[in-house]
Amino acid sequence: MKILVIGGGGREHAIVSALKNADVYCIMAKKNPGIIKSVKKYLIHTETDADAVVAFAKECGVEFAVIGPEAPLQAGVSDALNEAGIPVVGPRKAAARIETDKGFCRDLMKKYQIPGSPAYKICKTPDEAVSYIREYKGDLAVKPTGLTGGKGVKVMGEQVDREGAARYASTLKDQNIILEERLLGEEFTLMAFTDG
């Protein structure tokens, strides 16, 4: 089996290692010293360049692809590969909104009455968010709705107080802001393979 992996971080090194009996090819932005030892061929290139990914996939003759990071998902790399007849482990752009647009995720859970969502409010401007934060009784989590590389969330009672939360929200220009009821408890993650 010939498989293309997109991405060159620690996660992708683990993905490449887990593809035990396959011929693995990789496209990555930086040359990962672990990945290059375990793949047939690699290309150092921007991982979000859909045309380049498709061209490399065709050149290597891969049967399918596995996308590691979120940025190529948002950039439509899965869509481009699927359209070129190469199926992908990694959702198309529209389905990846579950991660890339936090407002979409909450609205979807609400529409389908899926339990497990905190109370939330999507604000279109920093001013709207600031007034909501000042009037809300209780602690909130302040998040930009888009991708932030894991660094965009500020929680009242943890990193910021009410004024700090308002100040932070006022800096989030040109994007929607989502305000969510603060959740108290212990975190855990659950990961699933799904064929849809």
Add this chain to the structure above:
Amino acid sequence: MGSYSLETHAFPFVTEKDYADAFSIMQKTVAALAAEGCPYQGILYGQFMNTRDGPKVIEFNARFGDPEAMNVLTLLTSDFAVIAEHICKGTLSPADVSFAPLASVCKYIVPDGYPEAPKTGEALSFTPQDGVTVYYANVVEEDGVLKTLTSRTMAFVGVGKTLADAEQLAETACRGVRGNVRYRKDIGTEALFAKRISHMNGLRK
């Protein structure tokens, strides 16, 4: 900068019902996406807060977590290529997926000064160790010498019969790295774990 899993693939502060509820939330979300005309094929990562009212979604990610991928893929005993093929064909079955009944602790080493002012270009070296899998991340090899870049450098995954065994292996591996790097000593320790269990018990009262 790290993650851990137990040999039971569960946590004492997450009841069977909490787990079933979280799993059901994920299934319903995948079904909702299909109903919206955007079927989801891949890895769905659910980040949950286990509250006194059960699991709540902090957020979903549309891919493996990093570092969590390194825990689960190290423990995966089935061939990921077969799983991937079945995801693509829409023929995935739970029988395709099995994991070793072992605990794992993944620790990242990072450049000194990370994340505010990471020191880049710092040489580092390590000696491979039994029971520890090494994954390279944001690191470059120049003339045979590994050097730090700006982000997390590399990960060491210890696998053992218990959390304590796995933690010890990852800890020893990180401590043995020569170079201007650091790592968190508390990931997967019994002390941190006991704190989480007691916090959850307190919330449930």
